[in-house]
Amino acid sequence: MAFNHSYNTAKPLMSTMETNKVLKNTYFLLAMTLAFSAVTAAISMTMALPPITGIVCSLVAFGLLFVIGKKANSSSAIGLVFLFTGILGFGLGPMLNHYAALPNGGMLIAQALGTTALIFFGLSAYALTTKKDFSFMGGFLTVGLIVVIISSLVNLFIGSSIAFMAINAAVVLLMSGFILYDTSRIINGGETNYVLATVSLYLSIYNLFTSILALLGASDD
Numbered sequence: 765m766a767f768n769h770s771y772n773t774a775k776p777l778m779s780t781m782e783t784n785k786v787l788k789n790t791y792f793l794l795a796m797t798l799a800f801s802a803v804t805a806a807i808s809m810t811m812a813l814p815p816i817t818g819i820v821c822s823l824v825a826f827g828l829l830f831v832i833g834k835k836a837n838s839s840s841a842i843g844l845v846f847l848f849t850g851i852l853g854f855g856l857g858p859m860l861n862h863y864a865a866l867p868n869g870g871m872l873i874a875q876a877l878g879t880t881a882l883i884f885f886g887l888s889a890y891a892l893t894t895k896k897d898f899s900f901m902g903g904f905l906t907v908g909l910i911v912v913i914i915s916s917l918v919n920l921f922i923g924s925s926i927a928f929m930a931i932n933a934a935v936v937l938l939m940s941g942f943i944l945y946d947t948s949r950i951i952n953g954g955e956t957n958y959v960l961a962t963v964s965l966y967l968s969i970y971n972l973f974t975s976i977l978a979l980l981g982a983s984d985d
Contacts, residue, residue, distance in 0.1 A: 798969065820855070
């Protein structure tokens with residue numbers, strides 16, 4: 765799992781036009797990076813790479829997060845975002861091949877994609893329509909994220925299938941919360957950089973998809 769979300773409690777005053785511009789640029793870049801990730805994931809699947817590929821790609825992408833944070837306002841930021849999302853997409857190849865090999869593998873992947881899309885569009889539409897401020901969720905989501913990361917590390921040694929299901933269910937809830945939180949920050953002027961907004965939303969979608977797929981795969985198994 766790849767986790768990262770930045771928080772900025774300062775809320776600069778922005779006009780509706782400026783906010784809409786950030787939102788439009790964020791969704792456009794998000795759509796492009798998701799499409800690029802799908803391409804790199806497909807390439808990775810055809811190469812039949814070992815499972816460790818996903819771990820290596822996640823570590824490389826994690827390092828790139830710091831670079832993106834420093835270069836967020838530079839002309840190279842967009843290229844770095846594509847590199848970041850492309851690497852994470854490439855790392856999905858072995859996992860997708862694993863689930864695709866199951867009897868109903870293709871359907872499981874399609875269901876995970878469909879469910880992820882429904883959750884993202886549904887929550888985004890809710891945040892955009894109501895324009896509610898979900899900044900109060902920041903502290904709760906941060907604590908939840910830390911608990912999930914620690915639990916995931918512990919379960920690497922325990923290997924409990926029940927804990928695995930519980931952790932992935934928690935990730936689904938947390939990433940849903942992050943989608944509301946991040947979208948709200950854009951709408952209410954808390955996030956003015958569409959590059960950082962794109963990275964945050966991309967990670968929410970990425971982790972949401974992988975956790976839903978893990979839950980569906982575990983249930984099918």
